[in-house]
Amino acid sequence: MYPNLTGLGIHDPKQIERYSLRQEAHKDVLKIYFHKQKGELFAKSVKFKYPRQIKNVLVDGGTHQYREVTEINRNLTLVIDELNTITRPAKRKETDLKEKILLDLRHLEKVVSSKIHEIEADLEKLK
Template identity: 60%
Template sequence: MVADGVGQGYKEVQEISPNLRYVIDELDQICQRDRTEVDLKRKILDDLRHLESVVTHKISEIEADLEKLTRNK
């Protein structure tokens, strides 16, 4: 709604101001970048947790193999 300039009220406007459209586009781009950064951080953390799990499991396997070697002597 905008003032009609005559002082008799408002008229309905169906289109968005070019400036407002530009601001909305800019905000969408900023929000998309933030989402991408968060997704990348989450992926890196998930990868690190997976790597930690794999390394922990492998260390346990190696320790078990060493234990078998020392028992057989």
């Protein structure tokens, strides 16, 4: 189901929690973090380094000037696509956040309404 991750030696992609990607010199460093297992102090992680692809790009056609440009390795993009399908059920996270905000808003409405009634009752006592 995840051929690129399997190619990296990751046989149980469901254990992946998150990943990070950074650039060091002419390499991209991918670090994959796994869910912490019972009894472990720290979650396990693995690190992979991918050399960046170097291309010469024409900057000025009149003077035929080229500039060296680096870009992400194609294999790494395939791995990241697979990781995104595992780690980013973004719709669910957004709806969870939306539900939390709505619950907080409803609670705030109740608190404000209750306080308004309390203040109105105090005003009635002053009459």
